[in-house]
Amino acid sequence: MAKQRTKPDWLKVRIGHGPRYVRTAALVKDLHLHTVCEEAQCPNQGACWEHGRATVMILGDACTRGCRFCAVRSEQPAACDADEPRRVADAAARMGLQDIVVTSVTRDDLPDGGAGLWAETIRCVRSRVPDIAIETLIPDFGGSELALEQVAQADPAVFGHNMETVAGFYSRVRPGADYERSLGILAWGRRRGLIVKTGVMAGLGETFGEMAALIGAIAQTGCDILYIGQYLQPSRSHWPVARYVEPAEFDRYRDIGRRGGIKVVVSAPLVRSSYYTEEQAAYVAGKRGKV
Numbered sequence: 001m002a003k004q005r006t007k008p009d010w011l012k013v014r015i016g017h018g019p020r021y022v023r024t025a026a027l028v029k030d031l032h033l034h035t036v037c038e039e040a041q042c043p044n045q046g047a048c049w050e051h052g053r054a055t056v057m058i059l060g061d062a063c064t065r066g067c068r069f070c071a072v073r074s075e076q077p078a079a080c081d082a083d084e085p086r087r088v089a090d091a092a093a094r095m096g097l098q099d100i101v102v103t104s105v106t107r108d109d110l111p112d113g114g115a116g117l118w119a120e121t122i123r124c125v126r127s128r129v130p131d132i133a134i135e136t137l138i139p140d141f142g143g144s145e146l147a148l149e150q151v152a153q154a155d156p157a158v159f160g161h162n163m164e165t166v167a168g169f170y171s172r173v174r175p176g177a178d179y180e181r182s183l184g185i186l187a188w189g190r191r192r193g194l195i196v197k198t199g200v201m202a203g204l205g206e207t208f209g210e211m212a213a214l215i216g217a218i219a220q221t222g223c224d225i226l227y228i229g230q231y232l233q234p235s236r237s238h239w240p241v242a243r244y245v246e247p248a249e250f251d252r253y254r255d256i257g258r259r260g261g262i263k264v265v266v267s268a269p270l271v272r273s274s275y276y277t278e279e280q281a282a283y284v285a286g287k288r289g290k291v
C-alpha cells in the first residue's frame with residue numbers, strides 16, 4: 001500500500017465547534033439527515049456549519065456506484081424514504097438557511113434514478129422556505145433526459161453535476177460514469193436555461209495538460225460555475241493522492257477557466273464543490289434577478 005503523503009501546511013485546517021456548528025450538528029442528527037459534510041469528511045465542515053450551511057445527501061447513504069475517491073458506502077441501497085423531502089425541508093426551515101445544497105447517491109437501481117424524490121425535495125424545501133437558494137448536485141441519472149427534466153422543472157437556483165476528474169481516469173476512478181455523458185449533462189442544463197455548475201478534483205495523477213483540456217471541455221458546454229480543489233484520500237483503501245497541487249497551480253487553472261469564458265471559477269486546495277462563496281452567491285442572485 002502506497003505510503004501516505006504528508007499534508008502540506010496549506011491543507012491543514014482547524015475545525016471550529018462554535019455555537020452555530022453545535023446547533024447544526026444537533027439538528028442534522030435529530031432529523032436523521034445524511035450530509036456530504038460528514039460522509040466525505042469535508043475539511044470545510046467547521047466553517048460551513050458555523051455559517052449554518054450543510055450539504056444534504058438524499059436517497060439514502062449507500063450508492064450503487066463505487067467511485068474510488070468517494071467515502072460513501074457502495075452496496076445495495078435500502079428502499080427510499082418517502083418522508084425524506086419533508087425532513088430536509090424541516091431542517092432548512094429550522095436552520096434558518098438562505099441557501100442549501102442538495103446532493104444524492106447514485107441510484108441505478110431505481111427506474112427514475114430517484115428523480116421524482118429529487119423534484120419533491122426541492123418543492124418541499126421551497127414551500128417551507130420560499131426565498132431559499134437551492135443548489136442541486138445531481139448524479140448522472142444514467143443520462144436520462146426525463147430524469148434531468150424532472151429536476152429542472154423544480155427550478156433549482158444552481159444545476160450542478162460534477163465532472164470530478166479528467167477523461168483518462170474515468171474507467172479506473174469513476175466506474176459506471178461516462179465522461180461524455182457528464183459533459184452532455186452540463187450542456188443540457190445550459191440549453192435548458194439553467195445556471196450550470198461543476199466540480200473537479202486535482203492530485204489524482206492527472207497532468208497539467210489533462211486538467212487544462214478538461215477545463216476547456218467544460219467551458220465548451222457553456223458551464224457558468226467551476227470549482228477545483230485538492231483530492232484528499234478518504235481512507236487507505238481509496239485511490240491514493242498522487243500529489244498535493246501547489247496553490248499557484250490552482251491559480252493557473254482558475255485563469256484557464258476564466259479565459260475559456262466560465263463566469264465563476266473558484267480554484268484552491270481546500271475548495272469543495274458545495275463550498276460557499278460570495279462570488280457564486282452574487283452571480284446567482286444577479287442571474288435570477290434577486291439583486
Ligand code: SF4
Nearest residue numbers: 063065067070105106
Ligand atoms: S456516484 Fe457519487 S456517491 Fe456514488 S460513489 Fe460516486 S461520488 Fe460517491
